Each structure stands twice: as structure tokens, then as C-alpha cells.
Amino acid sequence: MAQVFYCHHRELVQNIFVVLSISFREEAGTAFIGATVFLGTGRLDGMSNLIPFDVDKWSRREHFHHYRQVVPCTFSMCVELDATDFVEELRKTSWKTYIAQIWAIATIVNRHHEFRMALTEDGQLGVWGEVHPSFTIFNRVQETFSRVWVPYDTDFSLFHAAAASAIREYSGGTTLFPQGSPPSNLFDVSSIPWASFTGFNLNVVGVTDHFAPIFTLGRYIEKHGQTILPLAVQVHHAVVDGFHVARLVDELQALIRDSRWLH
Numbered sequence: 602m603a604q605v606f607y608c609h610h611r612e613l614v615q616n617i618f619v620v621l622s623i624s625f626r627e628e629a630g631t632a633f634i635g636a637t638v639f640l641g642t643g644r645l646d647g648m649s650n651l652i653p654f655d656v657d658k659w660s661r662r663e664h665f666h667h668y669r670q671v672v673p674c675t676f677s678m679c680v681e682l683d684a685t686d687f688v689e690e691l692r693k694t695s696w697k698t699y700i701a702q703i704w705a706i707a708t709i710v711n712r713h714h715e716f717r718m719a720l721t722e723d724g725q726l727g728v729w730g731e732v733h734p735s736f737t738i739f740n741r742v743q744e745t746f747s748r749v750w751v752p753y754d755t756d757f758s759l760f761h762a763a764a765a766s767a768i769r770e771y772s773g774g775t776t777l778f779p780q781g782s783p784p785s786n787l788f789d790v791s792s793i794p795w796a797s798f799t800g801f802n803l804n805v806v807g808v809t810d811h812f813a814p815i816f817t818l819g820r821y822i823e824k825h826g827q828t829i830l831p832l833a834v835q836v837h838h839a840v841v842d843g844f845h846v847a848r849l850v851d852e853l854q855a856l857i858r859d860s861r862w863l864h
Contacts, residue, residue, distance in 0.1 A: 651719060651727040651786070661842075665726070669839035673809040677802045677835040678846050682854050684821065684830040690860035696757075699736075699818075700764045701863065702830075703790050706816050707734045707753045707760075709853045710788060716849070718812045718840045719785065726840075732813070735787040736764075738772055747774035750787055757862050788813040797822045801833035812837045830857075 656662050668674055691698055710716045710732060717729040735750040749767045754760040771779045797819045805811065819831030832853075834846050856862075 650730050651721055652730060653721060654714075654718070654726045654728050656726050661840075664842070665839050668837070669809065674838050675803075675805060675835060676838055676843075677833055678843070678850075679798065679800050679831065679833045680850050681799075681824075682830040682832055682850075682857060683827050684857055685826075685828045686860055687830075687857040687863075688821065688828045690863050694863055696761055696863060697765060697768075699792060699794075700761050700768075701757070702792075702818055703734050703736050703764065704753075704757050704760050705853060705856050706790060707732075707788075708755070708856060709849050710814065711753060712852065713845065713849065715841050715845050716788070716814050716836075717786075720810055720812075729786045732786050732788050733784070734790050735783060736790040737792060738768055738774065740772070740774060742773075743775060746777075747771050747779050748777055748783070748789075749774075749780055750783065789815045790818070791816070792818040794818075794820050796820055797829075797831050798833070799831065801831075803835050805835075810837075812840045814841070 656665060659665065687701075688698075691701060714728045717732045719727055719729060721727045731753060733750055733753045735748055737746040737748055739746050749771050751760070751763040751767050754763070801817050801819075803815060803817075815835040817833040817835075819833075822829050822831070832850075834849065836846060
């Protein structure tokens with residue numbers, strides 16, 4: 602069973618994947634960070650549990666059954682976020698833009714149960730107590746990417762330390778999942794920093810029970826004196842409606858506009 606250990610230490614303890622034994626690799630640093638140890642199960646057990654959800658008492662029970670079994674479908678929404686203040690404040694810091702974007706999305710995702718839903722092993726609907734971002738890292742030499750994940754932390758500085766460490770370690774990755782089999786309680790974030798867009802859709806074929814949201818970020822553009830961040834949100838209609846996506850977008854906009862968490 603995978604476990605998670607949290608350490609107060611004067612060195613940065615990196616998260617690594619081990620199969621039969623626990624080991625740590627340390628490097629110089631001053632950050633306090635939660636170290637994640639994977640024991641080959643592909644789960645982040647201990648950080649959050651998949652809690653059974655009573656569909657029969659859910660106000661969306663008809664919607665859930667209809668859009669899962671009768672007309673299974675996903676939908677995507679593309680929005681333009683005003684990132685003017687966000688970008689300006691980031692320039693005053695040493696924080697990485699991509700990591701800040703990921704943390705902001707993860708913060709809002711973890712506020713709402715509809716973005717943390719999954720099926721239990723016996724096929725029942727459940728809600729993760731917490732979900733964690735899986736994000737892409739581009740390999741410029743191979744012109745492909747790897748996907749890595751780090752535990753979400755409500756403290757941005759701690760999350761940034763963990764994500765920056767993962768990016769340093771796996772930026773030259775040549776496999777899709779250099780950390781091993783992905784845990785179950787993840788949601789996906791990707792970035793296309795070479796292009797902006799007003800429409801984006803992933804055509805997921807034959808995956809009727811993938812309930813985790815998928816986020817795609819685009820390149821900043823300047824429009825009417827504002828710095829705009831394109832964002833595509835893809836969700837499963839069985840668990841999420843347009844109302845929920847709109848609320849997520851509104852709360853994400855408010856979070857990046859109020860940049861006090863960057864200082």
C-alpha cells in the first residue's frame with residue numbers, strides 16, 4: 602500500500618517511485634516540502650480516500666444516469682481569463698508561471714466535489730477527499746512530453762518547491778510516465794505555450810467513465826490592454842454541468858486576479 606510521509610527538513614526531499622523499498626534522494630535546498638513515496642501501487646493513498654457517494658440522494662441522479670448510460674458524453678468550454686495582474690505580479694517574484702497556473706487550477710478543483718469524482722473498485726460513484734495535478738513537461742530535444750504529478754498543497758510555496766523539483770528531475774524524460782504508473786486521484790493539466798486558441802477539444806474515444814476534468818492552457822495574448830490566458834476545460838457531463846464549469850472559471854478568475862498568494 603502506498604503511503605505518504607511529510608518531513609520537516611532543511612533539505613529538499615524529492616518524490617521518487619520505488620517498487621520494493623523506500624529510499625530518498627536529497628539535494629541542497631532550504632524548502633519544507635512533503636515527500637511522497639510510491640510503493641508501486643500507482644495510488645496516493647493516505648493523502649485522500651475515495652469516499653462512496655450516495656447517487657440516490659443526489660439532485661443530479663437522473664442527469665448522472667442519463668449522461669453516463671443513455672447518452673454518454675463529455676463537453677469542453679474554452680474561456681479567456683484576464684491574467685493582467687497575475688502576470689504583472691509574477692514578474693516581481695521568482696515563481697514559475699506554469700506552476701502558479703497549475704496551483705491555481707488545483708485550488709479551485711479541490712473546492713468542489715463534482716471535479717473530484719471517480720468510480721470505486723466495485724463500480725460505485727465516489728468522491729476523492731483531495732485530487733492532485735498531473736501536468737506535462739516538454740522535451741525540446743525529442744519534441745515530445747512527459748507527464749508528472751505532485752501532491753497538491755494549500756500552501757503555494759510548498760507546492761511550487763515540489764513541482765519545480767519534479768520539473769528539474771524529469772525535464773529530459775523520454776517516457777510518458779517517468780514516475781511510473783499514475784495514481785488514481787489525479788486530474789490533467791497541459792500547456793500549449795506556442796499558440797493561443799479560442800477553441801479546443803479532446804476527442805476521448807470509448808472512455809465513458811473518465812470523470813476527472815482536463816485543463817489545457819494556451820499562450821498569453823494581448824487584447825484591449827489586457828493580458829489574456831486561453832483555457833480549455835473538458836469534463837464528463839455525467840458529473841458536471843455547464844453551471845459547474847462556469848462557477849469554476851469565475852472562481853479561478855477571482856483567484857488569479859487577487860494575487861496576494863504570490864507574495
